[in-house]
Amino acid sequence: MLSAQPVAPRPTKYKEYLKTLAENSTIGFTIIHKETGQFIGQCSIKVAEPVKNRDGSFGISMFPKFWGKGYGTExxxxxxxxxxxxxxVQRVSLxxxxxxxxxxxxxxxIGFKEEGRxxxxxxxxxxxxDSLSMGVLDDEWAEMYWKHHD
Known part of the structure; x- marks a missing residue:
């Protein structure tokens, strides 16, 4: 996502939201503060059609007061x-x-490269x-992942 701010989910609406994600080949994650249990944002991967291309699209949104603290990185x-x-997937774009x-x-x-503007x-x-299009390929990701997780 570009710079959207999340809205704290209501339990009844959240079930509908999760169903919509599943129907649209989207996997969503809720970002919860480890110490307080507070909802601080969300991120997702949508596998684009046609699925044979194995292209995932990444999006993230967090409340501004949690920016710059490493939560988005994690x-x-x-x-x-x-x-x-x-x-x-063989590539992730955003x-x-x-x-x-x-x-x-x-x-x-973490390995993304600018692919377009x-x-x-x-x-x-x-x-x-301007909006930048960025992407990372599976082999690039593997190399970058091991550099940071030795």
């Missing part, structure tokens, strides 16, 4: 690793606003921002 590592190891420098730095650190794709705070 959730991203977990979700992307799950996409490769459990879902068997879109991110060019102004989201912290996210871009994280994505590059959508010029003036989003109106943000009174100006246009």
């Amino acid at each position: 959730a991203t590592w977990f979700t992307v690793d799950h996409a490769f190891k459990a879902l068997g 879109d991110v606003l060019e102004g989201n420098e912290a996210a871009i730095k994280l994505y590059k650190k 959508k010029r003036r794709a989003n109106w943000v705070d009174g100006h246009w921002e």
Whole structure:
């Protein structure tokens, strides 16, 4: 996701949300603060059609007060690793606003590469921002994963 902020789920609506994810080849994860049990965000992988291409699309959103504390990094590592190891995708892609420098730095650190740019794709705070398309392949991920998890 670009820079969306999550909405804390209501139990009845959350079941419907999970059903929708399952019907759309999307695996969603709730990000919970380990110490407080508080809902702080969510992330997902959607396996794009046609499935034979094994292309997963990653998205994450977190409440701003939890940005910059490493929670997004941990959730991203977990979700992307799950996409490769459990879902068997051969690539994971994402879109991110060019102004989201912290996210871009994280994505590059864990192996994502810029693959394209959508010029003036989003109106943000009174100006246009480009959206960057980024991706990481399974072999690139394996190499990066072991560098960080020795």
